[in-house]
Amino acid sequence: MATIPPATEISGKVPLVVFAAGSLIIPFDHLEQAFEARYPNIDVRPEYHGSIQVIRHATELHDSIDVIASADASLIPMLMYGSQVPETGKAYADWYIRFASNRLALAYTDQSKYAAEIDASNWYRVLSQQDVRTGIADPRFDPSGYRALMAFALANNYYRQPTIFFDMFTGRFRRSIGIFQDDDLTTITVPEIVEPVANTGLVMRGASIQLIALLQSGELDYAFEYESVIQQHGLNLFSLPEELNLGSPDVDYSKVLVRLDFQRFHSVEPEFPGERIGYGITIPSNAPHPEEAELFIAFLLSEEGRALMQADHHPLFEQALADNHANLPASLQGLCAPAETP
Amino acid sequence: MKRRFFDLAFAILGGALLLFILLPLVSIILQATPKTFWQAFSDPEVTRAIGLTFAAGAIATGLGALGGVPLAYILARRRFRGKRLVEALVNLPIVIPHTAAGVALLLVFGRRGLLGSWLSPLGITFTDNLAGIVIAMLFVSLPFLVNLSREAFALVDSELEAVALADGASPWQAFSHITLPLAFRGVLSGMVMMWARGISEFGAVVILAYHPKIAPVLIYERFEGFGLSSALPAAVVLVLVALVVFSILRLALTRDSRG
Numbered sequence: 001m002a003t004i005p006p007a008t009e010i011s012g013k014v015p016l017v018v019f020a021a022g023s024l025i026i027p028f029d030h031l032e033q034a035f036e037a038r039y040p041n042i043d044v045r046p047e048y049h050g051s052i053q054v055i056r057h058a059t060e061l062h063d064s065i066d067v068i069a070s071a072d073a074s075l076i077p078m079l080m081y082g083s084q085v086p087e088t089g090k091a092y093a094d095w096y097i098r099f100a101s102n103r104l105a106l107a108y109t110d111q112s113k114y115a116a117e118i119d120a121s122n123w124y125r126v127l128s129q130q131d132v133r134t135g136i137a138d139p140r141f142d143p144s145g146y147r148a149l150m151a152f153a154l155a156n157n158y159y160r161q162p163t164i165f166f167d168m169f170t171g172r173f174r175r176s177i178g179i180f181q182d183d184d185l186t187t188i189t190v191p192e193i194v195e196p197v198a199n200t201g202l203v204m205r206g207a208s209i210q211l212i213a214l215l216q217s218g219e220l221d222y223a224f225e226y227e228s229v230i231q232q233h234g235l236n237l238f239s240l241p242e243e244l245n246l247g248s249p250d251v252d253y254s255k256v257l258v259r260l261d262f263q264r265f266h267s268v269e270p271e272f273p274g275e276r277i278g279y280g281i282t283i284p285s286n287a288p289h290p291e292e293a294e295l296f297i298a299f300l301l302s303e304e305g306r307a308l309m310q311a312d313h314h315p316l317f318e319q320a321l322a323d324n325h326a327n328l329p330a331s332l333q334g335l336c337a338p339a340e341t342p
Numbered sequence: 343m344k345r346r347f348f349d350l351a352f353a354i355l356g357g358a359l360l361l362f363i364l365l366p367l368v369s370i371i372l373q374a375t376p377k378t379f380w381q382a383f384s385d386p387e388v389t390r391a392i393g394l395t396f397a398a399g400a401i402a403t404g405l406g407a408l409g410g411v412p413l414a415y416i417l418a419r420r421r422f423r424g425k426r427l428v429e430a431l432v433n434l435p436i437v438i439p440h441t442a443a444g445v446a447l448l449l450v451f452g453r454r455g456l457l458g459s460w461l462s463p464l465g466i467t468f469t470d471n472l473a474g475i476v477i478a479m480l481f482v483s484l485p486f487l488v489n490l491s492r493e494a495f496a497l498v499d500s501e502l503e504a505v506a507l508a509d510g511a512s513p514w515q516a517f518s519h520i521t522l523p524l525a526f527r528g529v530l531s532g533m534v535m536m537w538a539r540g541i542s543e544f545g546a547v548v549i550l551a552y553h554p555k556i557a558p559v560l561i562y563e564r565f566e567g568f569g570l571s572s573a574l575p576a577a578v579v580l581v582l583v584a585l586v587v588f589s590i591l592r593l594a595l596t597r598d599s600r601g
């Protein structure tokens with residue numbers, strides 16, 4: 001799939017395969033153009049999926065990938081640190097850089113049902129109506145999906161109405177998504193098969209970006225998207241409270257946990273604790289073009305990259321933080337600080 | 343001598359192509375162990391997807407025959423202005439990329455589409471449901487039915503119809519008692535081809551109806567989301583079931599007509 005086609009030899013360019021979270025598609029497209037203008041001998045070949053998919057393309061489908069950018073940095077240690085490249089026996093990755101955050105929000109249009117009435121006090125009631133069509137990403141493949149589930153679980157506590165999650169999701173999946181609440185932790189269990197029941201108003205796609213076209217064509221009234229994506233597309237933005245949007249550095253989101261309750265991942269049982277959204281980027285240990293990959297990441301973190309991301313409403317962190325800073329390629333070590341070890 | 347070299351060269355070239363078709367099919371069928379079958383058939387998501395795929399293909403074919411058979415007859419029998427245009431139109435779905443066909447269908451049948459905006463207040467919608475799957479399959483597979491039926495009608499001697507009409511049969515009677523029975527084998531193989539093309543459709547369906555998942559969508563999702571080992575049982579079973587059903591139908595259709 002991502003093996004190098006013969007076109008390489010013809011164009012004489014180094015193909016740099018970048019697999020990235022779907023929510024990065026617009027800023028990374030701009031980044032690609034600027035990067036290729038700077039390095040005319042490199043041809044960036046991007047591919048976008050839900051972030052779990054992005055990583056599984058490396059670890060399960062064995063695509064050769066040079067750069068991996070995930071919308072949930074924690075997926076990199078979870079799925080890449082512990083699994084080995086069959087040829088070398090080395091871990092797929094042993095470092096990552098956390099470079100940006102985001103906020104979960106609702107995208108809608110002027111034609112969306114109740115567009116004039118929706119507000120901070122009633123949004124979850126609006127979305128739970130059967131005649132309102134709401135899109136969320138599949139939590140098995142895309143962090144935006146499990147983050148949307150988290151937002152509803154957090155809403156239970158925030159609004160002190162323990163049935164908000166239940167009202168939104170019960171009866172809308174062929175196999176229900178479980179929620180278990182004890183004193184200080186709400187655990188959401190996602191079953192192996194996640195499929196919305198037709199005509200209940202809930203619509204699901206593999207990645208949150210796939211919901212944009214459905215919103216624009218009127219198939220959806222609301223969609224859970226990242227704020228950057230909503231702004232990039234010029235859609236109406238309904239901001240969730242800071243306590244629910246998973247984007248604030250000042251809020252503790254850890255009272256919620258999403259578990260993927262099935263055994264399809266190698267050795268790991270994926271659990272996603274609620275935490276502030278952090279995008280992570282790394283170079284797989286089997287990347288065919290690691291030096292060019294370093295250039296790409298350095299460019300992302302440069303002033304020019306920063307400005308491009310900012311222009312696309314997806315600002316980088318003031319200071320990018322690296323997990324396992326010592327394992328970073330030397331050229332990237334100076335561009336980020338070591339993350340505090342918990 | 344020259345002739346033999348010619349035949350040999352063509353046989354090698356054709357044979358290489360046959361091998362190209364056979365190898366992938368054989369290698370996927372070789373994956374079919376009792377375990378894969380058990381995995382596939384004990385997985386309700388797989389059985390449901392396969393059942394849905396075949397049923398949606400059959401509904402699309404039925405709907406297609408309703409309009410496609412009359413259209414094929416007219417194209418075979420009548421001359422009229424713009425006939426070439428109609429023929430080109432019938433074949434358009436073959437050349438349009440199927441994802442583009444899906445988008446085009448969405449513009450018509452979507453909730454804010456040309457027809458969809460009238461139908462959706464009545465509760466008739468075409469996204470993420472069986473109706474969406476059926477119209478996507480109908481759109482992309484109709485040419486097979488129309489083209490094969492038209493050829494079948496063209497092969498029926500029009501004198502026979504003329505005689506029937508002269509003997510006082512109505513045009514309806516001539517069609518249903520003479521032409522259709524004589525062309526039936528061709529029409530039926532058109533329907534089989536349409537059904538087969540329908541059940542293999544991915545691009546147009548996935549745009550209109552990601553859910554409920556037909557088998558091609560499920561295989562794609564399994565492959566993308568969970569890897570090869572997860573996609574394989576569903577893929578193997580779909581290939582085998584399609585091969586078996588298709589062979590039986592083709593066998594039944596061609597048994598007598600082979601000279």
